[in-house]
Amino acid sequence: MPNQNCYHCGDPCGWSNIRFDAKDFCCNGCKTVYEIFTTQGLSNFYELEARAGTAPLEAQRKYDFLDNPDIVERLLEFNEEGLQVVSLSIPTIHCSSCIWVLENLGKLHPAISMSQVDFPKKILRATFRSGDFSLKALALLLGSIGYAPDISLKEFDKKEKQVDRSLIQRLGVAGFAFGNVMLLSFPEYFETGEFWLDRYKWAFRYLIFAFSIPVVLYSAQPFFVSAYKGLRSKVLNMDVPIALGILALFLRSAVDIIFDFGSGYFDSLTGLLFFLLLGKFFQQQTYAHLSFERDYKSYFPMAVTRLEADGSEKVVQVYQVGPGDRVLIRNQELIPMDCFLVEGSAEIDYSFVTGESDTVHKRAGDKLFAGGKHLGGLMEVEVLKTVSQSQLTQLWGNSVFSKDKTSQFQTLTDGIGRRFTLVVLSIALVSSLYWLQHSPAMALNVFTSVLIIACPCAIALAAPFTLGNMLRIFGRHRLYLKNATVLERLAQVDTAIFDKTGTLTTHKKDTIEYQGVALTQGETDLLKTTLRGSNHPLSRSLYEILKSNAILTLDEFREHTGKGLEGRMGGQSIQVGSASYVGSATKGDTRQTEVYVRTGESLKGRFVFQNSFREGLEGMFRELGTDMHLGILSGDNDGERATLEGMLPPGTKMLFDQRPGDKLETIKALQGDRRVLMVGDGLNDAGALAQSDVGIAVSENVNVFSPACDGILDASNLALLPTFLQLSRKSIKLIKVSFILSLCYNLVGLSFAVTGSLEPVIAAILMPLSSISIVVFTTLSTNIMGRRLKGDKT
Amino acid sequence: MSVIYILLTISITVAVIFFVAFVLSVRRGQYDDTYTPSVRMLFEDELVVEGKVKALDNSDRSIEKEQTNE
Numbered sequence: 001m002p003n004q005n006c007y008h009c010g011d012p013c014g015w016s017n018i019r020f021d022a023k024d025f026c027c028n029g030c031k032t033v034y035e036i037f038t039t040q041g042l043s044n045f046y047e048l049e050a051r052a053g054t055a056p057l058e059a060q061r062k063y064d065f066l067d068n069p070d071i072v073e074r075l076l077e078f079n080e081e082g083l084q085v086v087s088l089s090i091p092t093i094h095c096s097s098c099i100w101v102l103e104n105l106g107k108l109h110p111a112i113s114m115s116q117v118d119f120p121k122k123i124l125r126a127t128f129r130s131g132d133f134s135l136k137a138l139a140l141l142l143g144s145i146g147y148a149p150d151i152s153l154k155e156f157d158k159k160e161k162q163v164d165r166s167l168i169q170r171l172g173v174a175g176f177a178f179g180n181v182m183l184l185s186f187p188e189y190f191e192t193g194e195f196w197l198d199r200y201k202w203a204f205r206y207l208i209f210a211f212s213i214p215v216v217l218y219s220a221q222p223f224f225v226s227a228y229k230g231l232r233s234k235v236l237n238m239d240v241p242i243a244l245g246i247l248a249l250f251l252r253s254a255v256d257i258i259f260d261f262g263s264g265y266f267d268s269l270t271g272l273l274f275f276l277l278l279g280k281f282f283q284q285q286t287y288a289h290l291s292f293e294r295d296y297k298s299y300f301p302m303a304v305t306r307l308e309a310d311g312s313e314k315v316v317q318v319y320q321v322g323p324g325d326r327v328l329i330r331n332q333e334l335i336p337m338d339c340f341l342v343e344g345s346a347e348i349d350y351s352f353v354t355g356e357s358d359t360v361h362k363r364a365g366d367k368l369f370a371g372g373k374h375l376g377g378l379m380e381v382e383v384l385k386t387v388s389q390s391q392l393t394q395l396w397g398n399s400v401f402s403k404d405k406t407s408q409f410q411t412l413t414d415g416i417g418r419r420f421t422l423v424v425l426s427i428a429l430v431s432s433l434y435w436l437q438h439s440p441a442m443a444l445n446v447f448t449s450v451l452i453i454a455c456p457c458a459i460a461l462a463a464p465f466t467l468g469n470m471l472r473i474f475g476r477h478r479l480y481l482k483n484a485t486v487l488e489r490l491a492q493v494d495t496a497i498f499d500k501t502g503t504l505t506t507h508k509k510d511t512i513e514y515q516g517v518a519l520t521q522g523e524t525d526l527l528k529t530t531l532r533g534s535n536h537p538l539s540r541s542l543y544e545i546l547k548s549n550a551i552l553t554l555d556e557f558r559e560h561t562g563k564g565l566e567g568r569m570g571g572q573s574i575q576v577g578s579a580s581y582v583g584s585a586t587k588g589d590t591r592q593t594e595v596y597v598r599t600g601e602s603l604k605g606r607f608v609f610q611n612s613f614r615e616g617l618e619g620m621f622r623e624l625g626t627d628m629h630l631g632i633l634s635g636d637n638d639g640e641r642a643t644l645e646g647m648l649p650p651g652t653k654m655l656f657d658q659r660p661g662d663k664l665e666t667i668k669a670l671q672g673d674r675r676v677l678m679v680g681d682g683l684n685d686a687g688a689l690a691q692s693d694v695g696i697a698v699s700e701n702v703n704v705f706s707p708a709c710d711g712i713l714d715a716s717n718l719a720l721l722p723t724f725l726q727l728s729r730k731s732i733k734l735i736k737v738s739f740i741l742s743l744c745y746n747l748v749g750l751s752f753a754v755t756g757s758l759e760p761v762i763a764a765i766l767m768p769l770s771s772i773s774i775v776v777f778t779t780l781s782t783n784i785m786g787r788r789l790k791g792d793k794t
Numbered sequence: 795m796s797v798i799y800i801l802l803t804i805s806i807t808v809a810v811i812f813f814v815a816f817v818l819s820v821r822r823g824q825y826d827d828t829y830t831p832s833v834r835m836l837f838e839d840e841l842v843v844e845g846k847v848k849a850l851d852n853s854d855r856s857i858e859k860e861q862t863n864e
Contacts, residue, residue: 096833103834119830165820172820176813180806200798207802 007046008034008053009146033145040107049097053146063143063151065303065315066136075135075151077125083113084130088149090142093122102147109133109141124149153300153318153336153387167284171277174219177211178270184208185267189761205257205264212266216250219273222280230414238417238460241424242276245455252448265452268763272457275771279464283471283484299683300336300387304329307380318387325383335372337383338390341365344379348372371683411488412735413463417456424454431754442756449758453749458742458770462735466778470731473786478714479696479724486710489694491728493677495670496624496721497688499663500634500644502681503698506614506715512545516597516605523599526574529554530567538595539565539576542607564596574599579606616719618647623722625649629674632656633663635684663688679713679721720789727785734781738774745770 006026018025021038025031033053037045045053065071078085093102098117102124105115111133115126124147126138139149184204187197220243227243230236246269253264306316307326318336321327326342329335335348346362350372362368368381370390387393428450435443467484474481481487498504519527524546531543556568564577575582575598582596582603595607624630631653632644638656645654655666663680664687670676671693678685678692681699689695689709697709698718713721749766752758819825 096836099830099833100837103837117830118827119833120827165823165825168825169817169820172813172816176809176816180809203799203802207806 006030006053010053030146036108036145037101042101042104042107045097045101048100049095053097062148063136063139064305065301065317066134066139066151068303068315068317071303071317072135078127079130082130083127084135085125085127086135086138087123087125088139088142088151090122090124090147090149092147093117093119093124098147101145105141108145109137112138151302153297153302167277167281170219170221171274171281174215174270174274174277177215177219178267178274181208181211181267181270184211185263185760185764188263189764201263208264208266209254209257212250212253212269215270215273216246219277220246223276235414236418236421237414238420238456240417241421241454241456242460244421244424244451245457246273248448248451249455252452263760265760265763267760268452268767271764271768272455272771275457275768276460279461279468283464283468299334301334304336321383322386323383327381327383329374329379329381331374331376331378333374335368335370335374335381336390337370337387338385339368339381339383341368342380342382344377346379347375349375411463411485412732413460416459416739420456420459424450427454427750427754435756439756446754446756449753449756450750452763453753453758453766454746455767456742456746457767458745458774459739461771461774462738462742462778465775466731466735466738466782469779469782470727470786473782473789474724474727476786477720477724477789478717479711479720480713481711482709486694487728487731489675489710490677490725491732493628493675493694493725495629495631495674496677496679497631497633497667497670497692499678499680499685499688500632500640501636503679503685503718504613504617504632504644506612506700512542513608514605515608517602519597519599519604522572523574523604526567526569526572526599527576527597529569530557530565530574530576538609541609542576542595572599613643613647614715614718620719620721621648624725625652628725631670633658633666633678633680633688635659635663660684660687664691667691677725679718680709723789727788730785731782734778734785738778741777742770742774745773 005024007023008025008030018031020031020034023034025034030053037043066075073079076084076086090102093099099119102117103115105126106112109128111131112126112128115124117124124142128138139151142149184207187204188201223239223242223246226237226239230240249265249269249272253266253269256262256264301318303315303317304321305313305328306321307328308314313328321337327339341362341364343364345364346368348360348362348368350360350369360372367384370387370393428447431450432443432447435446464484467487470487471481471484474487481490528543528546531539531546554567554569556566556573558566560566560577560581563581564575566576567574576595579594579596582598594609597604597606621630625648630648632648632655634654634656635658636656638654641654641656645652648654655662658666660683663685667676667678667688668691671691676692676694678688678695679698680689680695681697685695685697686708689697694711695709696711696713698713698715700715745766749758749763752762
């Protein structure tokens with residue numbers, strides 16, 4: 001049954017499937033999880049959602065650092081009287097079954113008294129008794145059922161994060177006041193001068209006044225602050241006319257009520273703030289489970305094993321390790337600092353740092369750089385530099401990482417705000433000067449009326465609703481942008497620079513080519529069986545493509561980590577691995593990944609692995625090439641230059657062998673006269689992504705891996721990039737149309753204001769009407785525009 | 795007609811009570827995660843008693859997989 005999917009995780013089982021309890025599993029891990037769930041009465045996991053599981057990781061020693069009490073103390077949120085509370089980030093949470101099983105953790109271990117999932121953030125918060133259980137045991141338990149928590153260096157530095165809930169509170173205050181003020185103003189809208197109303201109007205008016213005070217003092221605060229900040233740095237942003245309008249509304253209404261000139265405009269005031277805050281709230285689109293601010297700390301281990309002077313091993317926090325210390329690094333671990341290899345040999349995978357996909361062989365005495373992943377047996381290293389001074393981590397010392405792109409960018413709304421403020425102020429002045437000559441008493445009235453009616457509520461709403469809705473539409477098609485200004489910046493880019501490895505190519509599908517003496521069926525069977533025992537990514541991919549149906553039992557199997565595999569059955573033996581391991585005399589092309597095969601005494605040939613490019617790239621480049629400059633910036637060698645030249649428009653600039661710092665500088669140089677979009681994937685692109693005007697990280701699994709960036713794009717939708725760019729440009733056009741529309745409303749309002757006949761009821765109708773029509777217009781238009789993406793959806 | 799004062803007082807008191815309840819719920823973090831509770835409330839105590847396998851009709855409670863995770 002080669003087409004079976006795993007009952008637990010849904011991955012194809014292939015030939016290694018395991019039958020258990022009349023169900024198929026892809027690996028022993030999944031079978032174990034199934035056993036745990038069914039024996040503990042959690043089999044409902046499979047009822048809620050079919051094949052929802054995640055294959056567990058084999059990580060026996062991964063959480064050893066949780067034996068260190070200092071580290072545990074930093075991670076725990078609460079630790080008293082035998083009770084401990086911890087929040088763990090679990091990236092594999094993805095469906096309702098996950099929530100269900102994680103919230104029933106207590107069934108798996110009695111010491112866990114409470115566990116709660118925050119799905120959008122992918123966080124599990126667990127309470128457990130510390131006497132017979134520990135954080136390490138919890139981490140291992142979660143790991144064993146496929147929910148390995150992600151505990152990295154970042155967690156160690158984390159400070160108590162204060163959740164900012166002020167916006168929703170301000171919105172609540174404004175909404176509450178708006179509703180009540182409207183209700184209390186109603187009598188005066190319809191019957192003025194009526195006896196009873198006249199008698200009780202004081203009660204109504206002062207109540208309204210009281211409701212409005214918290215709105216002005218609390219809800220309107222962000223607008224005043226922003227306007228003040230703008231004025232201080234001599235910028236007239238959109239919040240200046242808004243703040244002016246709010247002030248004019250409040251003071252004028254207060255005067256009106258106190259001196260009994262009229263009922264004031266408190267209904268418009270509260271309504272205005274309610275709508276403005278609603279716009280802010282709508283724009284505050286966040287993808288809580290995605291992190292746009294990651295740096296190396298999210299990937300670096302929290303602790304390492306240090307060899308003490310007396311030869312004993314001790315797990316210590318990485319910050320406590322200094323130059324001269326001896327540290328042990330195990331297979332698959334990341335090297336957290338620059339060091340010398342003292343003992344053992346290593347294959348270092350620097351793809352994290354350079355994008356180069358091949359491993360580098362290192363011997364004792366060689367220098368190793370932070371960020372490399374160690375593949376091979378245990379190795380002992382001597383530390384040269386502390387974590388923060390290592391070569392890779394120094395990249396984060398570059399000032400681009402502390403710059404805030406948002407604050408430097410002048411949004412379209414703020415750009416208009418300047419001219420708008422000047423025009424409104426001059427209209428107010430001219431009209432009040434005019435009235436000063438004809439009827440001086442009216443002058444102040446007209447001046448405030450102009451400021452009130454010109455308060456650019458509708459204009460201020462156009463951008464948040466258009467951009468906010470567009471962000472949501474993009475999110476549905478798996479482009480997750482950090483915030484709305486990214487969308488505005490995206491509309492302005494004229495240059496797109498791509499990283500190659502991992503961005504244009506995919507890690508998932510390698511094209512494998514065999515060169516050499518053809519293997520017999522028997523040899524193929526033996527090879528495939530040998531590969532089955534190995535978890536090395538190359539073995540896995542090779543295993544997938546070999547055509548063989550036999551499952552043999554090997555007499556002998558050995559894995560030489562970092563070198564290759566050895567299998568023997570009967571009189572036949574086979575060796576698979578690197579050229580040096582197999583003993584190949586031919587020096588292959590170092591620009592590609594190769595796996596050599598030897599059976600018995602004769603060298604058979606080699607499998608050549610090539611990264612395959614993602615689908616739809618040619619079309620994407622053609623579309624982008626029509627109105628943008630393109631470029632390739634790769635940390636890899638130029639082995640695939642010819643292939644890329646075939647896909648890209650002629651004359652495209654391509655740079656290879658770029659180090660992370662080089663990438664950053666290249667982008668910086670380009671930014672002299674261009675707006676640059678950088679599309680990358682790994683930490684090696686982090687500098688370039690931060691420096692570029694818009695940095696988008698392409699990721700195969702958006703929840704797991706991405707460097708700091710402005711947006712995360714799911715790799716399967718990379719070909720939609722031109723459409724995303726076009727839509728962002730259209731959104732900007734749409735905002736401009738909305739500006740014109742709301743200016744029309746303002747003109748109508750101004751005609752009332754300058755003639756001195758602005759009744760409160762007119763203001764109360766005009767303000768919400770213009771706001772709501774803008775909201776409806778922008779939302780509908782963006783939805784219609786968003787349909788284009790659906791047609792293209794892959 | 796002075797009864798209007800009593801009515802106003804009552805209506806505003808009720809409104810303020812709800813407003814305070816809202817502010818308290820925001821402060822206690824009830825609005826921090828608005829998704830998970832919507833899933834959680836659909837779970838019953840679905841632990842299978844030993845030897846008894848419940849056949850569940852889950853057509854109405856399967857929640858669409860997060861798009862991001864396919």
